[in-house]
Amino acid sequence: MKFSLYLGSYRNVKVFIHWTFSLLLLWIIISNMRQGIPMMDILWVILFVLALFACVVMHEFGHALAAQRYGIQTKDIVLYPIGGVARLEKLPEDPKQELWVAIAGPLVNIALFIILSIVLSFTGYNIQSLEEIKIQPNTMLLYIASANLILALFNLLPAFPMDGGRVLRAFLSIKLPRAKATQIAGGIGQFLAIFFVFFGLFNNPILVLIGIFIFLGAGAEVAHTQQESFLKGFKVKDALMSHFQILGYNAPLSKAVEKLLNSQATHFVVVKDDVAIGTISRNEIIKGLETGGENAYIEKFSDLNPIKLDIDSPLDDAWKLMLTQNKKVAFIIENGHFLGILDQENISELILVKTALNQ
Numbered sequence: 281m282k283f284s285l286y287l288g289s290y291r292n293v294k295v296f297i298h299w300t301f302s303l304l305l306l307w308i309i310i311s312n313m314r315q316g317i318p319m320m321d322i323l324w325v326i327l328f329v330l331a332l333f334a335c336v337v338m339h340e341f342g343h344a345l346a347a348q349r350y351g352i353q354t355k356d357i358v359l360y361p362i363g364g365v366a367r368l369e370k371l372p373e374d375p376k377q378e379l380w381v382a383i384a385g386p387l388v389n390i391a392l393f394i395i396l397s398i399v400l401s402f403t404g405y406n407i408q409s410l411e412e413i414k415i416q417p418n419t420m421l422l423y424i425a426s427a428n429l430i431l432a433l434f435n436l437l438p439a440f441p442m443d444g445g446r447v448l449r450a451f452l453s454i455k456l457p458r459a460k461a462t463q464i465a466g467g468i469g470q471f472l473a474i475f476f477v478f479f480g481l482f483n484n485p486i487l488v489l490i491g492i493f494i495f496l497g498a499g500a501e502v503a504h505t506q507q508e509s510f511l512k513g514f515k516v517k518d519a520l521m522s523h524f525q526i527l528g529y530n531a532p533l534s535k536a537v538e539k540l541l542n543s544q545a546t547h548f549v550v551v552k553d554d555v556a557i558g559t560i561s562r563n564e565i566i567k568g569l570e571t572g573g574e575n576a577y578i579e580k581f582s583d584l585n586p587i588k589l590d591i592d593s594p595l596d597d598a599w600k601l602m603l604t605q606n607k608k609v610a611f612i613i614e615n616g617h618f619l620g621i622l623d624q625e626n627i628s629e630l631i632l633v634k635t636a637l638n639q
């Protein structure tokens with residue numbers, strides 16, 4: 281994770297904090313100081329924010345651990361000033377699984393709220409004495425407890441792709457096709473996002489950011505699910521590219537440059553003794569030229585660990601795999617023999633054709 285500080289890991293899930301988080305703390309300090317608030321009080325506010333983000337981390341672990349139960353790993357959890365993001369390697373498609381993964385986060389906050397409320401009832405905190413609304417050692421627990429309740433309720437708003445929106449989509453997709461369910465949930469999400477931005481403009485700048493984030497996120501995910509649904513029913517062989525350019529593994533990069541300039545291809549298959557062993561892309565060639573010069577071997581800058589797909593496997597799975605592993609091309613295999621390649625761009629073209637025919 282670039283520009284982030286590694287905090288630690290639990291059950292193979294790494295937690296990072298993004299550098300922009302320091303801006304949030306800086307903003308709190310400066311805005312409080314400008315109001316003439318004493319340094320000691322500001323320190324308590326900072327402590328509260330840190331405690332709040334510890335609760336956000338636990339919320340994200342709710343999602344991550346629920347996903348682990350269904351065999352879905354989480355790449356990492358990253359903390360941003362507007363909240364945390366658990367990056368799951370894929371999203372559960374089964375409505376019941378999606379429901380549990382989505383709701384597990386807010387449930388953690390509800391559990392924290394209940395536990396802290398019990399602690400508060402034992403320590404006998406008198407709410408009536410809270411005349412001066414200020415975060416102090418004696419009000420800290422009360423603040424954290426209330427914040428957890430607010431966190432849970434806010435996240436449960438049906439603003440897709442927030443947790444509540446995912447719960448909504450899960451319910452909708454029991455009866456409707458997933459693409460349609462996503463479209464409806466995404467529409468509601470974008471409507472609420474506009475409301476957040478509008479409300480935030482007059483009240484809270486962070487809400488504006490959250491609104492923008494939701495609006496863009498909803499749009500992207502609706503498009504993505506639609507593409508995925510177009511690919512349903514296709515097999516890898518439908519997008520097979522049997523014509524491709526090859527390069528010898530021990531040829532110099534200058535050879536790759538020559539082919540790059542002489543053809544339309546942006547990806548090449550790297551061969552060794554007539555066997556395909558990997559791929560090299562335009563970007564990898566350029567990077568190789570920058571670091572190794574044009575006499576460097578092609579093999580050194582190739583991806584020698586390509587995804588290998590069976591010709592009869594479903595195309596939507598293949599596409600998802602390529603997206604999550606960030607690979608633009610994959611090898612297509614039949615009975616252990618290399619047949620050709622699958623190119624992300626080629627799949628996009630297939631989607632475009634399918635969309636055009638559907639209209």
Ligand SMILES: [Zn+2]
Pocket residue numbers: 339340343385386435443
């Ligand atoms: Zn969540």
